[in-house]
C-alpha cells in the first residue's frame with residue numbers, strides 16, 4: 001500500500017533526502033525530534049519488520065550505520081538511538097518500514113521508552129520457557 005514515504009520516493013512530495021540507492025532512501029524526519037533525526041526506508045513498501053526480507057534488512061542497516069557515522073561527524077552528538085516501531089501499540093504511525101536515527105544531545109527533550117525491569121518476578125524456569133518458545137519458533 002502506498003504511504004507518505006512512497007510519495008517521497010516517487011518525488012511526489014518534497015523531502016530532505018540525505019542518501020539513496022536502488023533499495024533504500026533516507027531523509028530528514030519532518031519533526032526533527034532531535035537535530036539530524038533521519039529516517040532510513042526501503043523503497044519497497046514493506047509494512048513492518050515482519051514483512052521485511054532479511055537481505056533488505058542487512059543492507060538497510062548498513063546504511064543506518066553509515067548515516068549514523070555521518071551524523072556523528074556533522075553534529076557531534078553525545079549519543080544516538082536507533083528506533084523502529086512496528087504496529088500501533090508500538091507507536092508506528094507510517095505503515096512502511098523505517099528506522100529512525102536519533103542523535104542525542106545534552107538537555108534534548110526526547111522522551112525515550114522506559115525499560116521496566118521484571119527480572120525479580122521471573123524464575124529460572126520462566127526464562128527457560130521463554131527461551132524454549134523462541135528456539136521452537138526459529139525451527
Ligand code: 5GP
Pocket residue numbers: 004015016027028029030031084085091092093094095
Ligand atoms: P513512526 O511513528 O511510524 O515510527 O514514524 C513515522 C515518522 O514519519 C514520524 O517521525 C513522522 O514525523 C515522519 N513523517 C510523517 N510524515 C512525514 C513527511 O511527510 N515527511 C517526513 N520527512 N517525515 C514524515
